[in-house]
Structures are given as C-alpha cells and as structure tokens.
Amino acid sequence: MANALPPSGNPAVDYLIDATQRTILFFDTLRERSREYQEHMAKKAPHVLHFPFEPVRDGRRLERPVNYGLIRILPAAATPTDPQKRPIVVIDPRAGHGPGIGGFKPDSEIGVALASGHPCYFVGFLTEPVEGQTVLDVVDALAAFVAEVAGRHPDAEGAPLVIGNCQAGWAVAMAAAARPAAFGPLLLAGAPLAYWQGTHGHAPMRYTGGLAGGTWLTAMAGDLGAGTFDGGWLVSNFENMNPANTFWTKQYRLWSRIDTEAPRYLEFERWWGGHALLGAQEMQWIADELFVGNRLVSGGIRANDGTRIDLRNVKGPIVVFCSKGDDITPPPQALGWILELYRDVDDIRAHDQTIVYSVHDETGHLGIFVSGAVAKKEHREFTSNIDLIDVLPPGLFEAVLTRAGPDTPNAHLVAGEWVLHFEPRTLDDIRALGCNDEEDDRRFAAVSRLSDINLGLYRTFLQPWIRAAVTPEMAQTMRRLQPARLPYEMFGQKNDAFEALQDLAKLVRAHRRPAPPDNPFLQAQQLFSDMMVAALENWRETRDGAVEQAFLGIYGQPFLQALLGLRASDEPPRARPGDAPEHRAFVQAQEEALRGRIGQGTPADALIRALAWVITPGGRVDERTFAALKILREEHPHCHDATLAAFKARVREQTAILRQDDDAAIEALPALLPDEARAGFVPMLRHLAEAAGPPVPASAERLARIEKLLDGSGQQPVPAAPPSPPAPPAAEPSAALPRRVAPRTRRPRARKGPA
Known part of the structure; x- marks a missing residue:
C-alpha cells in the first residue's frame, strides 16, 4: 500500500470508500483464483509441491496400472542428503484434492525431511483414475513404490519411514500389513482406521452413512458421473462440517484484510480447488469396506493375492499423530483400532508391535499436515528421532514433547528445541480419549447391514436405468455444476465484465484509501462478523445434535436391529480378529x-x-x-x-x-x-x-x-546432569566398552547404489 491515500477525516466517508475498494479487490481476487484454477487443472499432472523433483516410477506401467507415481524430491545444495540416513516417503491423501499438500511449503513434512538430511520421496497421483483400477491395486502400487525406495538406498540404516496423510494413512497401513518386509516405521497423520469409533457430542460425520441409508447414494453418484466419482463431493462434506468457516470466516478474512491476505489465500486455494476424480468402484469399495463396513480392523479385507490384511502383521513401529481439534479424524477414529485388535498391552507385545501416539490439543484436520507450526515441532521431532522410535521395545507409548531450556540436563544430547520422550501407556489411556460402548457398536452394525440391503435394491431396480441415461457429456456438465467446483468455474469465465473488473482493480490499487484502524465503522463491521460466526456455530451445534439424536434413536431400536439380523445383546455385534x-x-x-x-x-x-x-x-x-x-x-x-x-x-x-x-x-x-x-x-x-x-x-x-x-567396581558415580559427557575414571578400558562417550564424526561408508 505504498500509494495509500490519507483519510478524509469523515469516518462514514472513509469507511464507505474503504469497503467499496475492498469489495472490488475481493472479487478481483476471486477472478484471479479462478484463472489460476483453470491453469492448474489444465496441467498434465497438477500438483502444489513446493520442491523440485524427478520422476522415479510411473504407476500406469505396473502390472495392475494405477494413476499413482513415485518421485524423488531434489535437495537444495545447502542441505545435501546423507546416504546413510533412512529415506522418507510422503504419501498424500486422494480424498477430493490433488497431490502436494505434504510439501506445500518449506515448513512441511517434506521440508523437515530434507532439512534433516534424509533422502525424500513423494507419492502423488493424477486427477483422473486409470480405467478399472481398484483400491487394492493402489495398495499394491504403494508397496511396490516403497520397495523401490528401499532398493535405491542399500546403505541406509533402516527401512524407509513412510508418512501417510489422512486417507493415505489407511492405504499405507494396508500395504505394510500385506507386504511388511519393505516398510520401516509408519507415521499415520490424521488417518482414520476405526471408522465407527467416537464419543457422543463430537465428530458427527460418522453418522452420515446411517442417515443416508448406507452407501447406495455413493453408487448413484458414481453412476451419475459415468463411472467416476467426483472428489468435489468429498470436499463439500468437509466444508459442511464447519459452516461458519465455509460460508463466512474464510471470505470475511480475505475481504477485511484484502491488502495482505490475498497471496496466502490464493496459495492455499490452488490446492483446495484442485479437485480430483476417483473411479466409481474405488469410492464404492472405500464406503462399503471402510466407512460403513469397518472391515479393516476386523481382518475382513484380503489383498489381490488373497492375503488377509491384518494390521497386527505390520512389523515396523506405527506412529499415530492426531488432534482433539480434528472433527474429520478425531482421536477415537485414529487410535480406536488398537482397542479393536488387542486385548491389552501384553497382547501388543506378543505380536511384536510398537505403537506410538501423539495427540495435539487444538489443531484442525488440515493443520496436522499443513500447519508450519506443527511441521516445526511434531514432524521435526518425529523425523529427528525416528531411529529411536525404530528401536523402542514392543508396547504402547505416548510421545510427549517438553521444551528444552538452559536447565535441561544434558541439553547437548537434544536434537532440537524440544525434548522427546515416550511414556508407557495402557489401553485404558486410549479408552479415555473416547470410544464406543457395545450399544454404539450395535447401532453401526445395523447401519452396515441396512446398507448392504439398500445397495442391493439400488443395483437391482435403479442402477440400470441411470447408467443407460447418463452420457459422458452429461457427467462433465454435472461436475462443473458441483457446489465445490462451481465458484471456481463461475469466476473463470472470459467476458467483458471480468475484464472490466480487472481494470477497475488496478485503478483501486493505485488509489487505495484504507480506513484508519480506529474507525468506528470498522469496529461495527467486526462486531457484525462475530455475530455471524456465532449464529452459524449455533446452527452447526443444533444440526449436529439433531443428527446424532436421530441416528441413535433410529438405529438403537431393538426391533430394527432384530429385523436386520442382529441377535440378542449378549452376542457381540461384530466379529473381532482372533489369534491364529x-x-x-x-x-x-x-x-x-x-x-x-x-x-x-x-x-x-x-x-x-x-x-x-x-x-x-x-x-x-x-x-x-x-x-x-x-x-x-x-x-x-x-x-x-x-x-x-x-x-x-x-x-x-x-x-x-x-x-x-x-x-x-x-x-x-x-x-x-x-x-x-x-x-x-x-x-x-x-x-x-x-x-x-x-x-x-x-x-x-x-x-x-x-x-x-558385580562386586562393586570401586568407581565413583558420574555427576548428575554433567555439562558434557563424562568419562569413566582412569582405569584399564574394557574390551567391551569405550573409554569415553563423546560425539564423533560419522564414519563414511562406501556407497553400493544410487542415492
């Protein structure tokens, strides 16, 4: 605002001019957003990665082709990778948006990995699926990509760390369970694995399938898309969770701070508006087997080769990162699978598994893998201490971070600004985060059975007619009119009105006249915004409460449960995987x-x-x-x-x-x-x-x-919290122990393969 003009001295006039100018610049920003959207979607492989890369493997050339690909992130000259450090593979969710959010900006999962000297790889995808690909094909592809990375780094100390964000988390867990040999530790960030779990009054999205009568609407959406499912519908579901932000706060923030907010807004919207497509059969499988069927934690899913996918077969440590502020994947859905697979911690140890979890207090779903603050803290600490996580004994641990300071004992042994330690936990600690009781499980089991019935009725009586009526051209038109896509399409049309808007915005920027911060009308504006947010929040709480009560009331009826084949309450509503x-x-x-x-x-x-x-x-x-x-x-x-x-x-x-x-x-x-x-x-x-x-x-x-x-060695104790690593007293060093413990330069090793 170098050309900002001084205020007139009349608060009403100053505010009116300011508000009018902001409105013009606001709509010009929406025009710019649509222009960038069209350019982005016109690319052969649209993504929002911040880092340069080189392709490694194309999933379309696999035996069972998929629209995924493996790339290597190229490190900057100032931060070369260490061939002895384990490689890190970041996999983004295919949940409506395009790829790249894990490397969206310098302070990101990829940025942290590169800064720590780890070779880094990324698995992305194209916006359109390969015809006929299935979720199990994608799982096989992920396993092949991780094996490829492991083979490219034979000198690395440890198998690859694989980070699965959101829906990529369950896909990675399935791949590691089916092909455990190639995988090292797994970091599942905001990843739902136990889809029925939750607490009353929170995370109402888990009730959606029940109130829709099951997954038949998913099948219809795929048929209306001529065999493809528009990821925009997943984005719409996400946006509907927080109407205050969707319908007011996001736009108001841009409008009220138009002089500074536009670049940040446009940067995020490049990803948020980059909607991707899924195959209809892929989305149907996800809805049937996972969201409604919840069959991943019951061992009811088999890989393409017939192998039963049991999460207890994962050999590397599993790190689960979730947040109490996440309504999409709340902690019970991120961690409830532990309760469903294991009787107690001894059972975890008997399966030789190490499970580490960390629960953030407030960040939202996207913040888990988008927030720069989270990347600088949690992701940096997990990456820096991944070798420690890899050697933890079997059991259940919570990762706890405390800030290092001048009084921290042996601070020279701390990798960053935070001290990471692991507290042993029991299954009761997971239960304390919230979980279903048996009555809740019976309700969701009833939904699963009703869903199968309704889906069968739809496929028998409606599906043939819809498939015969829908053409590819009709499907394309409906996609452009989809509520999440329409705003990007609407402001992207080339016409005289938008060209005039662009010229007018240039004139406004040249003669910008912002109102002073103490303008009373600005204060009234903020008050009105707060009232709007409060009203939308009240509406959301009322809606969510009504949805929950309707779900609990309908599917809690013993008559309906009996009609759907659920037996007496003394019989578990669903099978749990047993021990062979x-x-x-x-x-x-x-x-x-x-x-x-x-x-x-x-x-x-x-x-x-x-x-x-x-x-x-x-x-x-x-x-x-x-x-x-x-x-x-x-x-x-x-x-x-x-x-x-x-x-x-x-x-x-x-x-x-x-x-x-x-x-x-x-x-x-x-x-x-x-x-x-x-x-x-x-x-x-x-x-x-x-x-x-x-x-x-x-x-x-x-x-x-x-x-x-040991009959006393006669040695004096080492002082607590020494300023530097102490040395044992002068004595003949043993053949088994070093004379002292001190930092040293890493011994280089001969490289046996490509970086």
Missing part, C-alpha cells in the same frame, strides 16, 4: 526360548539389559538416553559397524528377556560379563541412566543393586 493357533504356539515357543537365553549374551547385551531395567521405574524412554547410547554404539570397537536393525533386535531381545523374569535376568549379568569387561561397566551404565536427568529413587536402587552384584 500358529501364532499362539509361536509366542509360547519364543517365551520358552527367551527363558533359555537368560544366562547367555555378550557384554553389550548385558549393558542394554541393565539399562532397560534401571530406567523402567522412571516410566519413560528419553531421546537423550538414546543419543548417549547411540554414541556408545558408534564408539564401541565391536559394535560401530553393526546395523541399526541388529541393534534394534538386541534391544528387543533383552527387553523381552526382562519381561520373562527380570529378577533372574539381572542376577545373570555376571555370567554375561567376563572380569575384564566389568571395570567400566557400572560408570558407563550410570552415565547412560542419567543422560535424561537424575534417576528416580527406584532407579538409583537398581543401580546400586547392579553395582553390588
């Missing part, structure tokens, strides 16, 4: 084998066993402990060439031995430590135990017991 006899036998055999290995192992095994036992009373695993242990692993003369996978296996075995009989396991430590390996053992153990701060009294007692058990 082979798996139970395998777990029992493993436990017996572990008990036989209590007295076996190396000095390195002894150190990990002792450390795990000592820090257990503190109830957390801290990134500083792992950082110190990682330095030890690199400096250890017999371990610095060991792979992260081998280190992970050692940690898991020793923690499993402790779970079998921790008292016997600790008493067996002398058998694992020859005399020459004991001299520096206790000081090193103490140093590692105190890396995260002074140990709790119970941990100190355990340290003392180990020292006494």
Whole structure:
C-alpha cells in the first residue's frame, strides 16, 4: 500500500470508500483464483509441491496400472542428503484434492525431511483414475513404490519411514500389513482406521452413512458421473462440517484484510480447488469396506493375492499423530483400532508391535499436515528421532514433547528445541480419549447391514436405468455444476465484465484509501462478523445434535436391529480378529526360548539389559538416553559397524528377556560379563541412566543393586546432569566398552547404489 491515500477525516466517508475498494479487490481476487484454477487443472499432472523433483516410477506401467507415481524430491545444495540416513516417503491423501499438500511449503513434512538430511520421496497421483483400477491395486502400487525406495538406498540404516496423510494413512497401513518386509516405521497423520469409533457430542460425520441409508447414494453418484466419482463431493462434506468457516470466516478474512491476505489465500486455494476424480468402484469399495463396513480392523479385507490384511502383521513401529481439534479424524477414529485388535498391552507385545501416539490439543484436520507450526515441532521431532522410535521395545507409548531450556540436563544430547520422550501407556489411556460402548457398536452394525440391503435394491431396480441415461457429456456438465467446483468455474469465465473488473482493480490499487484502524465503522463491521460466526456455530451445534439424536434413536431400536439380523445383546455385534493357533504356539515357543537365553549374551547385551531395567521405574524412554547410547554404539570397537536393525533386535531381545523374569535376568549379568569387561561397566551404565536427568529413587536402587552384584567396581558415580559427557575414571578400558562417550564424526561408508 505504498500509494495509500490519507483519510478524509469523515469516518462514514472513509469507511464507505474503504469497503467499496475492498469489495472490488475481493472479487478481483476471486477472478484471479479462478484463472489460476483453470491453469492448474489444465496441467498434465497438477500438483502444489513446493520442491523440485524427478520422476522415479510411473504407476500406469505396473502390472495392475494405477494413476499413482513415485518421485524423488531434489535437495537444495545447502542441505545435501546423507546416504546413510533412512529415506522418507510422503504419501498424500486422494480424498477430493490433488497431490502436494505434504510439501506445500518449506515448513512441511517434506521440508523437515530434507532439512534433516534424509533422502525424500513423494507419492502423488493424477486427477483422473486409470480405467478399472481398484483400491487394492493402489495398495499394491504403494508397496511396490516403497520397495523401490528401499532398493535405491542399500546403505541406509533402516527401512524407509513412510508418512501417510489422512486417507493415505489407511492405504499405507494396508500395504505394510500385506507386504511388511519393505516398510520401516509408519507415521499415520490424521488417518482414520476405526471408522465407527467416537464419543457422543463430537465428530458427527460418522453418522452420515446411517442417515443416508448406507452407501447406495455413493453408487448413484458414481453412476451419475459415468463411472467416476467426483472428489468435489468429498470436499463439500468437509466444508459442511464447519459452516461458519465455509460460508463466512474464510471470505470475511480475505475481504477485511484484502491488502495482505490475498497471496496466502490464493496459495492455499490452488490446492483446495484442485479437485480430483476417483473411479466409481474405488469410492464404492472405500464406503462399503471402510466407512460403513469397518472391515479393516476386523481382518475382513484380503489383498489381490488373497492375503488377509491384518494390521497386527505390520512389523515396523506405527506412529499415530492426531488432534482433539480434528472433527474429520478425531482421536477415537485414529487410535480406536488398537482397542479393536488387542486385548491389552501384553497382547501388543506378543505380536511384536510398537505403537506410538501423539495427540495435539487444538489443531484442525488440515493443520496436522499443513500447519508450519506443527511441521516445526511434531514432524521435526518425529523425523529427528525416528531411529529411536525404530528401536523402542514392543508396547504402547505416548510421545510427549517438553521444551528444552538452559536447565535441561544434558541439553547437548537434544536434537532440537524440544525434548522427546515416550511414556508407557495402557489401553485404558486410549479408552479415555473416547470410544464406543457395545450399544454404539450395535447401532453401526445395523447401519452396515441396512446398507448392504439398500445397495442391493439400488443395483437391482435403479442402477440400470441411470447408467443407460447418463452420457459422458452429461457427467462433465454435472461436475462443473458441483457446489465445490462451481465458484471456481463461475469466476473463470472470459467476458467483458471480468475484464472490466480487472481494470477497475488496478485503478483501486493505485488509489487505495484504507480506513484508519480506529474507525468506528470498522469496529461495527467486526462486531457484525462475530455475530455471524456465532449464529452459524449455533446452527452447526443444533444440526449436529439433531443428527446424532436421530441416528441413535433410529438405529438403537431393538426391533430394527432384530429385523436386520442382529441377535440378542449378549452376542457381540461384530466379529473381532482372533489369534491364529500358529501364532499362539509361536509366542509360547519364543517365551520358552527367551527363558533359555537368560544366562547367555555378550557384554553389550548385558549393558542394554541393565539399562532397560534401571530406567523402567522412571516410566519413560528419553531421546537423550538414546543419543548417549547411540554414541556408545558408534564408539564401541565391536559394535560401530553393526546395523541399526541388529541393534534394534538386541534391544528387543533383552527387553523381552526382562519381561520373562527380570529378577533372574539381572542376577545373570555376571555370567554375561567376563572380569575384564566389568571395570567400566557400572560408570558407563550410570552415565547412560542419567543422560535424561537424575534417576528416580527406584532407579538409583537398581543401580546400586547392579553395582553390588558385580562386586562393586570401586568407581565413583558420574555427576548428575554433567555439562558434557563424562568419562569413566582412569582405569584399564574394557574390551567391551569405550573409554569415553563423546560425539564423533560419522564414519563414511562406501556407497553400493544410487542415492
């Protein structure tokens, strides 16, 4: 506003001029939005990625072709990738919008990965599906892409970290369950996996299928699209969740701040308006099998090769990131699958799974993978500490972040501004976030059965007529008139009126006269806006409450449930996946084998066993402990060439031995430590135990017991929270432990394949 003119001194005149100018600039911004929309959609492969890239693999050339593709993100010269760091694969949701939101701006999931030196890949898609492709074909393609990435980085310490945003999360989880070998840790950001779960008074979208009578409307939408499903309808459903923002706040913010808001608005709208299409059979499968059927968590889905997709088969750690402010994927839907698959934490451990979750307090659904603040905090910490997550023992943990400060013990071991630690949790902690009771499950089971009936009736009596009547031209016209697309189409027409608007906007910018901030009419304007937001919020709450009460009342009727084939209330409304006899036998055999290995192992095994036992009373695993242990692993003369996978296996075995009989396991430590390996053992153990701060009294007692058990080394304790990594007292170094723990330069390795 370098050419801004001074106010006239009359508040009414100043406001009238300002409001008129803002209105002209507002509609000119909508015109510009439509112009960019048309240019964007005219591209062969529209996307909003901020980063340069090179293609790697085209999904249309797979045995079962899909409209997906794998690309490699090119790092900047200032931040080259480290070939020894595990690659990161970001996969965007195909939920109505086009690809690129995971790398939408510098502070994003991709930006964080590149800044940390990880090779980074992205899986995107075209706006139109390949004819005949299915969801299971997409799952196979994702598995093939991740295997491709793993093969391109043979020197990396660890299999790829795969980030699945929103609906990409369940697709990635299915791929990792069907083809677990190629996948490393999974980060599921805002991804729904348990579609029935929720709490009363929240997340009313889960009731939509019931009030629509099931998924027959999805089938009709696909037929009206001549075999394609318009992603604009998914966007409309999203927008209807928050009418205050959709119908007022977003537009008002642009209009009231037109001099500064337009660039940010247009940047986001490039993605928000880039609607994509799905195959009708894809969307129908998603609605039938997932949204209404909820068959992913019951083991009722099979891959193309007949493999049963069981999420308990995922081998890498599963990190779930969700938010209490997310109405699209609330925490119960992001985490409820844990309750549906496992009896307790011991059951999680029996399946050798590590599950980590983090619940944000307020960010919305898009903020989970769009917000720069979230990228700088949660995503950066997950990325920086992914090796720690990968070696966590089996179990359930909550990731907790606390800001590092001058008083943080051993702050030099912290990777960023936040200290990440993992608190052990139980299934009751998940239940506390909200979950269904059995009556709720019976209601949703009734919806699933009614949906199958209505879908069968539609396919028998209506579908043939609709398919015969709809032509591709009619489907294209209906897409252009779709409510989410229409505003972009409407302001994009080339005519004299919009050309005149563009010229008028140039004149306004040259003679801009904003009203002073203390103008009373501006204050009245803001008051009116607040009233509009409050009214729309009240309407939303009334609507959502009515929807919930209608759903609960209709599908809670015993007569309707009985009519749909649901039996007495003492019978579970749906089957839960059970344990195969082979798996139970395998777990029992493993436990017996572990008990036989209590007295076996190396000095390195002894150190990990002792450390795990000592820090257990503190109830957390801290990134500083792992950082110190990682330095030890690199400096250890017999371990610095060991792979992260081998280190992970050692940690898991020793923690499993402790779970079998921790008292016997600790008493067996002398058998694992020859005399020459004991001299520096206790000081090193103490140093590692105190890396995260002074140990709790119970941990100190355990340290003392180990020292006494090893007949006392005579060493002095390492001071708590030292300013730099302490060294053991001058003594003959053992063959198993380094003389000191200190940071060192990474040893380069010969590369065996392309970056």
